[in-house]
Amino acid sequence: MSRLDDLKKTAVDEIESRRDQLIELSLRIHANPETAFQETKAAGWLTDYLEAEDFAVERGICQIDTAFRASYGSGRPRVAFIAEYDALPGIGHGCGHNIIATAALGAAIATRAVVSEVGGTALVIGTPAEEAAGGKVFMASRGAFDDLDVAMLVHPANRDVAVTYALACLELDVQYFGRAAHAAARPEAGVNALDALVIAYNSVNALRQHIRDSARIHGIITDGGQAVNVVPEHAAAAFLLRAEDDDYLEELREKVLACFRAGAEATGARLEYHWGEETRYRAMRSNRALAEAYRRNMEALGHQVQEYDSHRSMGSTDMGNVSALVPAIHPTVGIAPPDVVIHTREFRDVAASEAGHRGLLDSAKAMAMTAADVLLDAELRRRIEEEFRGGG
Numbered sequence: 001m002s003r004l005d006d007l008k009k010t011a012v013d014e015i016e017s018r019r020d021q022l023i024e025l026s027l028r029i030h031a032n033p034e035t036a037f038q039e040t041k042a043a044g045w046l047t048d049y050l051e052a053e054d055f056a057v058e059r060g061i062c063q064i065d066t067a068f069r070a071s072y073g074s075g076r077p078r079v080a081f082i083a084e085y086d087a088l089p090g091i092g093h094g095c096g097h098n099i100i101a102t103a104a105l106g107a108a109i110a111t112r113a114v115v116s117e118v119g120g121t122a123l124v125i126g127t128p129a130e131e132a133a134g135g136k137v138f139m140a141s142r143g144a145f146d147d148l149d150v151a152m153l154v155h156p157a158n159r160d161v162a163v164t165y166a167l168a169c170l171e172l173d174v175q176y177f178g179r180a181a182h183a184a185a186r187p188e189a190g191v192n193a194l195d196a197l198v199i200a201y202n203s204v205n206a207l208r209q210h211i212r213d214s215a216r217i218h219g220i221i222t223d224g225g226q227a228v229n230v231v232p233e234h235a236a237a238a239f240l241l242r243a244e245d246d247d248y249l250e251e252l253r254e255k256v257l258a259c260f261r262a263g264a265e266a267t268g269a270r271l272e273y274h275w276g277e278e279t280r281y282r283a284m285r286s287n288r289a290l291a292e293a294y295r296r297n298m299e300a301l302g303h304q305v306q307e308y309d310s311h312r313s314m315g316s317t318d319m320g321n322v323s324a325l326v327p328a329i330h331p332t333v334g335i336a337p338p339d340v341v342i343h344t345r346e347f348r349d350v351a352a353s354e355a356g357h358r359g360l361l362d363s364a365k366a367m368a369m370t371a372a373d374v375l376l377d378a379e380l381r382r383r384i385e386e387e388f389r390g391g392g
């Protein structure tokens with residue numbers, strides 16, 4: 001057996017020996033669902049556990065109470081396991097983040113043995129509020145993912161996929177300012193802000209026919225006037241623009257803005273708009289070299305892993321912002337049958353089942369094995385880095 005295989009076996013054995021503890025922790029987080037930025041119990045249990053295992057723990061990093069960093073070892077390479085632990089309002093852990101958090105912790109603890117042998121650092125970075133607010137978006141801009149060599153997160157899902165996609169996502173808030181007037185007695189004195197918005201809304205509908213299949217533009221009208229007998233002097237809307245890559249999102253941004261300008265031009269209402277740069281999700285750029293290493297390890301554990309996500313049905317994830325800064329992967333592990341979709345009560349129940357436990361243990365093992373690959377294999381590190389620099 002090679003030294004690498006030897007270390008991988010040690011890591012896998014470590015996770016196996018903690019099987020009951022890890023499952024208990026996952027179930028405890030599952031039974032105590034906490035929503036965005038309220039994850040004090042989960043963050044507390046995770047950091048206490050890691051601290052007891054000799055990790056250096058920093059709590060409340062990036063000015064977020066429930067964010068944390070735990071590290072073991074020193075120097076490069078720095079391998080980070082990303083933990084999510086927020087739940088959905090009303091549904092609980094319908095996205096299975098209890099599994100993500102516990103797998104990250106298990107992988108990091110198992111990687112200690114490798115780090116002790118060959119050097120480098122194993123980290124768990126605790127990232128709150130994936131569902132509601134995109135905690136990693138803020139953490140990325142506050143330096144949480146600087147100075148890492150790779151970052152990994154495995155998400156429970158319906159099947160095993162190594163390379164996943166997620167859309168870049170940018171919010172647009174618009175307002176039109178017109179002039180109020182009596183809608184029947186003096187309509188000619190009014191400037192109709194709602195008309196401006198309706199023209200823009202319809203222009204966006206026309207635009208949608210001529211954009212890439214994977215791009216999305218969707219919005220709601222949040223203010224359409226106050227009284228039916230007054231020409232609306234104010235109208236407002238919120239839109240989201242999504243695209244498979246950040247460049248195309250830039251292209252879309254200009255086209256969408258032209259639609260809103262058309263509404264202003266046609267009616268004389270004044271347009272004000274705000275792009276949500278501070279909450280912008282970047283597209284997920286899975287590092288293929290790293291994903292391939294992960295896929296081989298997961299297959300060695302008996303999983304059938306698809307190389308790419310053929311469905312490409314996607315939302316957005318704040319892990320995209322991590323992938324813009326550091327070579328990263330966001331594979332999925334199959335725990336539920338195809339008809340049980342995430343963000344449902346049925347998926348929540350699976351996340352606490354035997355299948356969920358298996359997904360947790362195997363994704364922890366596969367991540368630890370992949371960490372061993374990264375820590376020992378300089379050639380793999382070179383390929384990961386080259387792909388990342390080349391723009392992937």
Ligand SMILES: [Zn+2]
Binds near residue numbers: 131343
């Ligand atoms: Zn989710």
Ligand SMILES: [Zn+2]
Binds near residue numbers: 095096097130155
């Ligand atoms: Zn999720």
